[in-house]
Amino acid sequence: MTINSRIKMPLGFWDGLRQLGIATQDVVRKARLPLTIITEPVVTTAQYFAIWQAYSNLMDDASKGIIKLATAFETAHYPPSVLTAYHARDYRDALNRMARYKQLCPPEKLLITEEGEDCTIELEWSYTNQPGPPILVGITLAFLLELGRRGTGQPLTANFVEFSHPMGDVKTLEDYFGCPVRIGSNCNRLTLHRRDLDCPFVSYNAELLEILIPVLDQSLGEQQHCRSITEMVKWIIKHSLAGGRPDIQTIAREIGMSNRTLQRRLSEEGTSFKSLLTQTRHDQAREYLRDSSLDIKEVAFLIGYEDQNSFYRAFHLWEGDTPSNWRIEHVGTSPIN
Template sequence: MKSHATDRIKIPPGFWEGLRQLGIAPHDVARKARLPLTVITEPAVTTAQYFAIWQAYSDLIGDTAEGVIQLVTAFETAKYPPTVLATYHARDYRDALNRMARYKQLCPPESLLIAEEGENCTIELEWLDSDQSGPPLLVGITLACVLELGRRGTGQPLTARLVEFTQSMGDVQALEAYFGCPVRIGAVRNRLTMKRADLDRPFVSYNEELLDILTPALDRSLDEQRQRSRSIADTVKWIVKRSLTGGCPDIQAVAKELGMSDRTLQRRLTDENTSFKHLLTQARHEQAREYLADPSLDIKEVAFLIGYEDQNSFYRAFRLWEGATPSNWRTEHLGIR
């Protein structure tokens, strides 16, 4: 089971066309990635497949920096997917960056954090799953696309102030020539620092009429995605309730069912201001009330059904929850569900 509708990633057709322009056959990429050739025409791929495709391109091109620069400059604006078109036709660079960060939610597996402070604006790349980082070339492409967007939108040869990468990126001098600034390798984070004043630059590609068409459609898709995606806390509680009769489930078992590591699950729950322990307690409490309202179940059986090995442990827990013993609570609430 997956907790998000966005676990499958769309690859725009322009990606494969860009590879062809660089003299790289898409089927060679698929073979290098050890994926079926049908992946070229698939509407969406898994995160693992997505990373494998980018790593295969990196291996075929030879140098990470060269692969970043060649593809980001070869990708034609006309091939941009709607989520990127909405940024390219924004009012100014700031509007474009904010739209990019917003609509990245429709395009996992990365997110962009934008911060303006003093004379600088930083754009930091974060992976939605901190335990599954993408290949260095994908990191470079993502940050290069941020700058390329500004250059194409404003029609000006914008440069960055600093680019930071956590991993080796190949020919650093080539990257410094492209970004127009120092490039730092072995940094704590993957981040692009821009001149804040550049964010005020208007886009020559601004198209209000097109934005009036794209924006409502993209916002609607984002809202629908959020509605489809049950919160991770609700999903965890549902799994726990379903698993209680087999004993007390642990976070590792639940994380495995969700297709993520226990560290990632802990982080996601923290983001929703809760914890696995709290959700386990809630699940047991809610199930206890439901089972006790059924007079056909004796209390020992209720204790077993919510994952307690002995009746005394259940009694102690229930008194903390309700201020009464299970027997007294049942007497008072019998027949009320």
């Protein structure tokens, strides 16, 4: 099983929010994350879900939030994985490419089935036991229809849409999808007219696909190799420190394991969670101290210490010196306290 808790933020996501008149700082604060997350190209699953939930909480109605953001993305801001779909030969080709390359940006997983006059696309979650925020589900399914409309240049409609959770004003969603919308279903599913899948894309670009597809296929192959648990745990700890001191329960939940299984896997790789937490904090402390624009209190916070004195004691154990003196020796600047 490939373990992946690294989520690429959609290219243009923050620009899309600005186009809607939403301050990105408001979303981040609502998500209770550090403002530096805005410049992070990759986040953890928990952070990804928190950002989407914060966006939902800032909207007056979830249905409006779904439609606004699904239609706000300019094609120029599409990431390569979506560009291969937008420039596909037809709608069927586009949907299959979306499902294939969605693996590069979990946690959403698309299951496509063609039967009779219908094509159903069901959304599931991969690499996490926690379902994503309802608004993320809504935007994902809405964008799949938006992709068909933009690619074909036709006002396509869905046949039926099902959501497992409330999505705000159902009438607003039905007007957008052009079909009945059911709330409280046992799945999240978009049902399209199968005949629409044969519609050619006016945006078809064979030359661009010849460039993008080999690169994406190579990335997909590399990702499907199992990563070491140690590497994954360190990465999640690093990106969770500013929110407090992450515990093994949080990390295990992130990568879809029980605490006991995670402890055993780390032991097999010759380490422990406590050791990785200490090592990551130490590494990050050194990195942040090299940035002379950060004062010591900020560094302490960024690596999960609630007070400066605790950080001083820990750093002295690691380096045998104070953070201020270490900074002077290695950066050559006066201490900033």
